[in-house]
Amino acid sequence: MWRARAHIELACVAVTAAALCLALSGCGVATRAGAQPAARSVRVTERDFRISGPRTLTAGNVRLDVENQGPDQHELLVARVGGSATLPLRSDGLTVDEERIQAAEVGSLEPGAPGARRQLNLRLAPGRYVLFCNMSGHYLGGMHLDLVVR
Ligand SMILES: [Cu+2]
Structure with a gap:
């Protein structure tokens, strides 16, 4: 049971991080595209x-x-x-x-x-x-x- 709960919490963290990333548009593909138009x-x-x-x-x-x-x-x-x-x-x-x-x-x-x-x-x-x-x-x-x- 605790394993499943931990898994869900990790998934939440991942989703939140991804959303934050998109909101700031400061990481991943967005940065590379900006540096090399x-x-x-x-x-x-x-x-x-x-x-x-x-x-x-x-x-x-x-x-x-x-x-x-x-x-x-x-x-x-x-x-x-x-x-x-x-x-x-x-x-x-x-x-x-x-x-x-x-x-x-x-x-x-x-x-x-x-x-x-x-x-x-x-x-x-x-x-x-x-x-x-x-x-x-x-x-x-x-x-x-x-x-x-x-
Ligand atoms: Cu020629």
Whole structure:
């Protein structure tokens, strides 16, 4: 008999604690959701030889929803740049020197097939960025987009 009573009292404590939790919305899932808000999704499209997307964004988490409209394969790199939005080229004169801007790179997608749609999650601090494709000749062909994050 006392066992059953103890069990009921424990259940009451558990229910009360859960109710208190919800009332304060200070524990469990509510806290985690508050600390990491769902990423905004913004559309970026690539095609020969152009990148279209937002030119300004507010700082924070963002998910780039990247669609390759082809007809060629395209990759996407995102680099934070200083005063100049012009990126250094390799000695081949056809591609950006990724080693020299490695520290500034905040995210990238490998080459994707025409028609592919991929996501790239980024945490963007305020600053100036360039989105570009570094397949041979594509950057010089116009596949770059300036982005300002405030
Ligand atoms: Cu490309």
